Amino acid sequence: MSELLSIEGLGISFGGVKAVHDVSFKVKPGEIVSVIGPNGAGKTTLFNMISGIYRPETGRVVLNGEDVTGMEPHLLARRGMSRTFQNLQIFQSMTVLENAITGYHLQESGSVLADLFNLPASRRRAREAEAGARRLLERVGLERAAEREAGNLSYGSLKRLEIARALALGPKVLLLDEPAAGCNAVETEEIDHLIAEVAASGVAILLVEHDMKMVMRISNHIVVLDHGEKIAEGDPATVSRNPAVIAAYLGAEAEAEHADG
Amino acid sequence: MSELLQFLFSGVTVGAVYALVALGFTIIYNASDVVNFAQGEFVMLGGMITWAAHAAGLPLPLAALSAIVITSAIGVAMNKLAIEPARGAPVVSLIIITIGASIFIQGAAQIVFDKQIHSFPAFSGDAPLRVGGATILPQSLWVLGGAVVVFVGLWVFFTRTLLGRAVLATSNNRLAAQLVGINTNFVMTLSFALSAGIGALAGALATPITLTAYNVGIGFALKGFAGAMLGGMGNPKGALVGGFLIGLIEALTAGYLSSTYKDAAAFVVILLVLFFMPQGLFGRKSTDRV
Amino acid sequence: MRISPKTATLLVLAVLVALSPFFFPSNFYYRIGSLMFVNAIAVIGIVILTGYAGQISLGHAGFAGIGAYACALAPVHLGLHPGIAVFLGAAISGVLAWMVGRPILRLKGYYLGVATLGFGILVSMILTNERDLTRGPDGIDVPDLGLRALVNGLGLNLSNGQFWYFFSGICMILGAWIALNLFNSPAGRALRALHGSEVAARTVGVDVARMKLQAFVISAVYASISGSLLALQNRFVSPDIAGFMHSIEMVTMAVLGGVGSVLGAVIGAGILTLLPQVLTIFAEYEQLVLGLVMMLVMIFLREGLLPSILKRFRGRDE
Amino acid sequence: MLTVDGLRSRYGRIEVLHGIDLHVDSGEIVTVVGANGAGKTTLLRCLSGVQPVTGGSITFRGEPLVPVPAHRRLARGLAQSPEGRQIFTNLTVEENLRLGAFLFTDDRVEKDMDDAFAMFPILRDKRNLAAGGLSGGQQQMLAMARALMGRPSCLLLDEPSMGLAPIIVSQIFEVVRGMKDLGVTVLLVEQNAFGALKIADRGYVMETGRVTMEGPAEELIADPRIREAYLGI
Amino acid sequence: EIRIGASISATGPAAFLGDPEAKTLELLVEELNAAGGIDGENLRLVMYDDGGDPNRARTFATRLIEDDEVVAIIGGTTTGTTMSILAVAEDAEVPFISLAGAIEIIDPVRPYTFKTPHTDRMACQKIFEDIQARGFTRVGMISGTDGFGASMQAQCKQVIGDYGIELVADETYNPTDADMTAQLTKIRNTAGIEAIVNPGFGQGPSIVTRNYKQLAIDLPFYQSHGVASDGFIELAGADAAEGIRLPGTALLVANLLAEDDPQKPVVDAYKTAYESHTNSSVGTFGGYAHDAFLILTEALGRADATDPASIRDEIEATEGLAGTTGIYTFTPEDHLGLDLSAFRMLEIRDGAWTLVD
Ligand SMILES: Nc1ncnc2c1ncn2[C@@H]1O[C@H](COP(=O)(O)OP(=O)(O)OP(=O)(O)O)[C@@H](O)[C@H]1O
Ligand SMILES: Nc1ncnc2c1ncn2[C@@H]1O[C@H](COP(=O)(O)OP(=O)(O)OP(=O)(O)O)[C@@H](O)[C@H]1O
Ligand SMILES: [Mg+2]
Numbered sequence A: 001m002s003e004l005l006s007i008e009g010l011g012i013s014f015g016g017v018k019a020v021h022d023v024s025f026k027v028k029p030g031e032i033v034s035v036i037g038p039n040g041a042g043k044t045t046l047f048n049m050i051s052g053i054y055r056p057e058t059g060r061v062v063l064n065g066e067d068v069t070g071m072e073p074h075l076l077a078r079r080g081m082s083r084t085f086q087n088l089q090i091f092q093s094m095t096v097l098e099n100a101i102t103g104y105h106l107q108e109s110g111s112v113l114a115d116l117f118n119l120p121a122s123r124r125r126a127r128e129a130e131a132g133a134r135r136l137l138e139r140v141g142l143e144r145a146a147e148r149e150a151g152n153l154s155y156g157s158l159k160r161l162e163i164a165r166a167l168a169l170g171p172k173v174l175l176l177d178e179p180a181a182g183c184n185a186v187e188t189e190e191i192d193h194l195i196a197e198v199a200a201s202g203v204a205i206l207l208v209e210h211d212m213k214m215v216m217r218i219s220n221h222i223v224v225l226d227h228g229e230k231i232a233e234g235d236p237a238t239v240s241r242n243p244a245v246i247a248a249y250l251g252a253e254a255e256a257e258h259a260d261g
Numbered sequence B: 001m002s003e004l005l006q007f008l009f010s011g012v013t014v015g016a017v018y019a020l021v022a023l024g025f026t027i028i029y030n031a032s033d034v035v036n037f038a039q040g041e042f043v044m045l046g047g048m049i050t051w052a053a054h055a056a057g058l059p060l061p062l063a064a065l066s067a068i069v070i071t072s073a074i075g076v077a078m079n080k081l082a083i084e085p086a087r088g089a090p091v092v093s094l095i096i097i098t099i100g101a102s103i104f105i106q107g108a109a110q111i112v113f114d115k116q117i118h119s120f121p122a123f124s125g126d127a128p129l130r131v132g133g134a135t136i137l138p139q140s141l142w143v144l145g146g147a148v149v150v151f152v153g154l155w156v157f158f159t160r161t162l163l164g165r166a167v168l169a170t171s172n173n174r175l176a177a178q179l180v181g182i183n184t185n186f187v188m189t190l191s192f193a194l195s196a197g198i199g200a201l202a203g204a205l206a207t208p209i210t211l212t213a214y215n216v217g218i219g220f221a222l223k224g225f226a227g228a229m230l231g232g233m234g235n236p237k238g239a240l241v242g243g244f245l246i247g248l249i250e251a252l253t254a255g256y257l258s259s260t261y262k263d264a265a266a267f268v269v270i271l272l273v274l275f276f277m278p279q280g281l282f283g284r285k286s287t288d289r290v
Numbered sequence C: 001m002r003i004s005p006k007t008a009t010l011l012v013l014a015v016l017v018a019l020s021p022f023f024f025p026s027n028f029y030y031r032i033g034s035l036m037f038v039n040a041i042a043v044i045g046i047v048i049l050t051g052y053a054g055q056i057s058l059g060h061a062g063f064a065g066i067g068a069y070a071c072a073l074a075p076v077h078l079g080l081h082p083g084i085a086v087f088l089g090a091a092i093s094g095v096l097a098w099m100v101g102r103p104i105l106r107l108k109g110y111y112l113g114v115a116t117l118g119f120g121i122l123v124s125m126i127l128t129n130e131r132d133l134t135r136g137p138d139g140i141d142v143p144d145l146g147l148r149a150l151v152n153g154l155g156l157n158l159s160n161g162q163f164w165y166f167f168s169g170i171c172m173i174l175g176a177w178i179a180l181n182l183f184n185s186p187a188g189r190a191l192r193a194l195h196g197s198e199v200a201a202r203t204v205g206v207d208v209a210r211m212k213l214q215a216f217v218i219s220a221v222y223a224s225i226s227g228s229l230l231a232l233q234n235r236f237v238s239p240d241i242a243g244f245m246h247s248i249e250m251v252t253m254a255v256l257g258g259v260g261s262v263l264g265a266v267i268g269a270g271i272l273t274l275l276p277q278v279l280t281i282f283a284e285y286e287q288l289v290l291g292l293v294m295m296l297v298m299i300f301l302r303e304g305l306l307p308s309i310l311k312r313f314r315g316r317d318e
Numbered sequence D: 001m002l003t004v005d006g007l008r009s010r011y012g013r014i015e016v017l018h019g020i021d022l023h024v025d026s027g028e029i030v031t032v033v034g035a036n037g038a039g040k041t042t043l044l045r046c047l048s049g050v051q052p053v054t055g056g057s058i059t060f061r062g063e064p065l066v067p068v069p070a071h072r073r074l075a076r077g078l079a080q081s082p083e084g085r086q087i088f089t090n091l092t093v094e095e096n097l098r099l100g101a102f103l104f105t106d107d108r109v110e111k112d113m114d115d116a117f118a119m120f121p122i123l124r125d126k127r128n129l130a131a132g133g134l135s136g137g138q139q140q141m142l143a144m145a146r147a148l149m150g151r152p153s154c155l156l157l158d159e160p161s162m163g164l165a166p167i168i169v170s171q172i173f174e175v176v177r178g179m180k181d182l183g184v185t186v187l188l189v190e191q192n193a194f195g196a197l198k199i200a201d202r203g204y205v206m207e208t209g210r211v212t213m214e215g216p217a218e219e220l221i222a223d224p225r226i227r228e229a230y231l232g233i
Numbered sequence E: 001e002i003r004i005g006a007s008i009s010a011t012g013p014a015a016f017l018g019d020p021e022a023k024t025l026e027l028l029v030e031e032l033n034a035a036g037g038i039d040g041e042n043l044r045l046v047m048y049d050d051g052g053d054p055n056r057a058r059t060f061a062t063r064l065i066e067d068d069e070v071v072a073i074i075g076g077t078t079t080g081t082t083m084s085i086l087a088v089a090e091d092a093e094v095p096f097i098s099l100a101g102a103i104e105i106i107d108p109v110r111p112y113t114f115k116t117p118h119t120d121r122m123a124c125q126k127i128f129e130d131i132q133a134r135g136f137t138r139v140g141m142i143s144g145t146d147g148f149g150a151s152m153q154a155q156c157k158q159v160i161g162d163y164g165i166e167l168v169a170d171e172t173y174n175p176t177d178a179d180m181t182a183q184l185t186k187i188r189n190t191a192g193i194e195a196i197v198n199p200g201f202g203q204g205p206s207i208v209t210r211n212y213k214q215l216a217i218d219l220p221f222y223q224s225h226g227v228a229s230d231g232f233i234e235l236a237g238a239d240a241a242e243g244i245r246l247p248g249t250a251l252l253v254a255n256l257l258a259e260d261d262p263q264k265p266v267v268d269a270y271k272t273a274y275e276s277h278t279n280s281s282v283g284t285f286g287g288y289a290h291d292a293f294l295i296l297t298e299a300l301g302r303a304d305a306t307d308p309a310s311i312r313d314e315i316e317a318t319e320g321l322a323g324t325t326g327i328y329t330f331t332p333e334d335h336l337g338l339d340l341s342a343f344r345m346l347e348i349r350d351g352a353w354t355l356v357d
């Protein structure tokens, strides 16, 4: 199958420093591509460019054959792109359920006038969205918190709420920025399974994660960034043996620990 | 050309008043992200207390000083009694508290003083200074000097002192500020004292020009607020420049276009500036990332 | 069956409008009641804009001014019936809100505040200074709506005060119904979402600029209609209606009642309308007490009257 | 050094800590592990004074800690690197560090800052940048460094390894272990339970607001329940 | 007990006018009751502060009539508030005496509405008469954008032609402005200008006067009755106010009135009472309230005091009643009851009011 998302020579700089420089790679449907690299390597910045939050200075983002470089995030969402955030972006004063329902915004929203006058079409859409959102909360293990105010959840729970919200869009491409941060090994594995499941349904997944066990376990392909540039790429086994990657990112000890864990 | 010069003098006179008020806003804003709508009342108190003290026989400098001290104390009281007990309340609630305080202070002033318009003698006489065919009052220079001195003071405070940094830190992240040992209550008290003091100074300096009454606060607050926003809220440089700009725009519009719509001109300029610089002229962008 | 919060709110409001007159000591209270309802309409608009969407406006009285002056001017200059003028005013306010909102809604927080403030001041300035059109600061007469005669023609016998009480009461309930529909609807959720996090809202597909603009337009229409109703019932309007203090009053009412809550809006409007009447017994201490009450409410019920009280009530429940 | 006795705390009307007993001896490294929402962060917030305590007591160096306001606790030697990093985003990296040493005006501040930069060289490169512009991991480093600037005798760390590259994670654990040699006591909350327990002397397991297990770190690592529930082995 | 109502702008932008009005009414009611009331009945004054907001004024008017059940209303400090009260009072057929200036209040005549102040138009006429007499024909105007200033500006523009005078400069300022040198510079630089008129009240005219001196403008300068009180001279400074002329009332020149002036006793009595009671100097506006009260109580004395219609009739029957402002004679066609002669052209000399003859 051909690629769904294609990143071509993306680059951006902040105050003269190149945060990302000439990064290219491709993601196919159903594939999990991980982007790893030291802190400050430019992973999140790359995500921000792909998802339209930053406008890239160089390069292109091609989604499903269409050039979507610098397109507004809500238009990208319409084209099937969805993401989570490293720095949580939660709708604090809404309930957990409502947070998840917003993920259905594109499917549920019709005309404002219909909403204002509570027309049947508006009600039906809202009902469907709610049912879907409850199913998703169950999948991430938050069904019991559905009616709680989202701002009151613990960090790890919020991470999972973000995943549920991102899934609610029914994305073709899903960008996950450190989904397992703040989760312990067991919780991480649950997320693992979830991601694998989603990928299996044909969604292209782009993952940033520092938990190497997880990355090695589920990635089809790994892209390594350092100082904004791609320094290596390949399948997990190849990448984890790459000396440049070990030196810059994994560290000898981590590898050893990985081996003994 | 003397006409232009006269317009500029007019603008500078008024602008200096606005700038002083705007500078008063910056401190409380920097400490708490709250625009204190009672700031104008501090200016009013500065003028009214100076007037009352002077009328009671105190020499002018002493009267002004007492106004500044008393107003600062009122500022501290406002923080202790109204702002601190509401800690953790949403910013809109805090704003309503400051509006409530503003109404309260006005109500108190009309009882303690009266509802008449007052003034007191200019600090160095009324003889206008002539420059190139235009005139300016010595009192305008006092206000001008006051604005510049306060600006320099604040600028040094916020950029050169650790305490100034602590004030910024408190508004940026109160939790973290406490964790690094900053007494955030003290910071708030300090900023209310300073803000109120600066407001009162503005009142004491400007009253010989603008006159004062129990209800002049709101007008000052509006113009000062507009000036501070034009310059970029929280930045002393912005407050100074914003205040002067508004004064100058008003005077030049009144002189060359239409005196009826001179306030409109000021707001049109603000809208234009904000269109291109959403943070005002010198405001800094918040740097929170996703 | 459990009653939804929406139905509950509407029921409470309907009961309030219908039963209050039985407790009125004199006909004067119809006037207070109708003022409360008219204010509440504008405040519900603020709830949508500020409570739902998190956008500040310090200039909404400008729209109230447009609505009010439409009723004064359109019948004279365009020969329109004052009732039609209400809709004309709302349309002008809506279009103006749309035009003004597009550039300024990019601004955030106080910057948006000062921009809307500027807008409000411009409107009030035009109403004050364009004497030839508006008759200036002293105000202008507004023609009779004529609806009361019509209603009374149907056999009712309502005094002017009574008519306006019930008429604005019904309008207010209608306004509340619409706002409540919005709250739990997709669009309302999108508004509340962008309030929480604009970035996240954009990535779930919310067209943030458009939604903000819609909220701004809707709230402008509310303010405009409130202004129209006030002008029609007073049969007179002056530029004060578009003044800064009126804008602040709207926001204060909303926040006092609880800025995210429609019922809170009505309560906030009610209290701030009634309070000055109660405070007349304090004569010259009126302002003092008013300021004090505002501060005390916000200190002890920081999220506004209704939400705070509900919270405590629920707290005791469990 | 630090004794927590029957500690209770609540958010509004929901109690989330139902009587925590825990102690940290001088010079010890103690690790707390637990699932999402167990109350680990809440525990640390109580210790640093930004969370109201509704029952029980905390004793620090023999004195009751609860009445001490948050901003005085650093002066007593208690520093925290909080969850969610809580850096001053609008201030520069250097200003963040200087504020970490807000209580001190002596020359050691400069030296401490050099030490911090030596520990996290990337921060030196960014010292004049607004901290809000830092990457997630860099902010985490800054939070840790800032806590160290306060010269704590007892350090409270809430998931210090979160979002850090593996190479830095091992470095952080090294640093924490190094603290011990400097005589600093550490209470460490970690999701990377394996790494954390390996450097710890003792450990506690929290579940929904209660301590359910405690013991020497090696024993916990070896415990099959823990291996299954938290280490995923 | 007879209940009368008042809605006054004792606070807000018009507090400068409303405050002395409110104090005057309180003072007079006290005096009257101490002297035994009206026909032995005590008078009760129910007074509300409308803050200058017409909407509030309407509410208070409704309250006065429906809830407090007053027999008559005094008030409406500003034209805006007056128009609001007027509508309610006319509907309920309750007599209403306004304290505001606009001619619209009594033109057309409405059955229940009266007013005590001169109209703005009369002030303009008085000023232009004087200007004409001095032989000037080119005049500049600087007016406040508040109701008072704007209304007088408009009226002046209407009548200016009648005096063969041309308006060559027309500037405005906002009531809260702090510096008017820009506008004054512009006016001064207008070719051929011979005199300047400043309609306005509050601090504006004081600042204009100070700026006038700052710019050393030496054209004849006219203020309006809006500043007719000693307070103005104090605020503007005797020095700056020197030579200013304005149309004022007998109140300001009480000491200069002839012994046989019919207004002398009433002016003296009011001035003494007010100044000892409030520690501040009397002004035209308090005088308006005084006169309204006088007219009303006189009428109440004659009428069946509980019947609004008969009170109205008696007010309309007022004839030759000397107030502080002038001598009132109402007719069914004239609910103002004053003519231009009630205005006296005053000039400030050496910090005191003097009569221009
Ligand atoms: N808005 C910004 N302003 C200034 N610098 C920025 C900004 N955004 C990113 N940078 C810089 O770009 C670099 C890349 O940051 P980015 O957040 O992409 O890193 P990352 O790979 O996601 O790191 P981490 O693993 O720590 O999350 C960093 O050095 C950061 O300081
Ligand atoms: N601000 C808050 N208001 C109400 N409840 C809260 C708040 N913060 C946390 N809670 C609740 O308190 C409980 C404990 O949360 P805490 O953050 O201490 O957990 P944690 O152990 O640190 O979890 P994590 O590993 O996910 O960080 C959770 O049930 C959480 O939902
Ligand atoms: Mg990142």
Ligand SMILES: [Mg+2]
Pocket (backbone or CB within 6 Å): A154, A155, A156, D040, D041, D042, D083
């Ligand atoms: Mg936690």
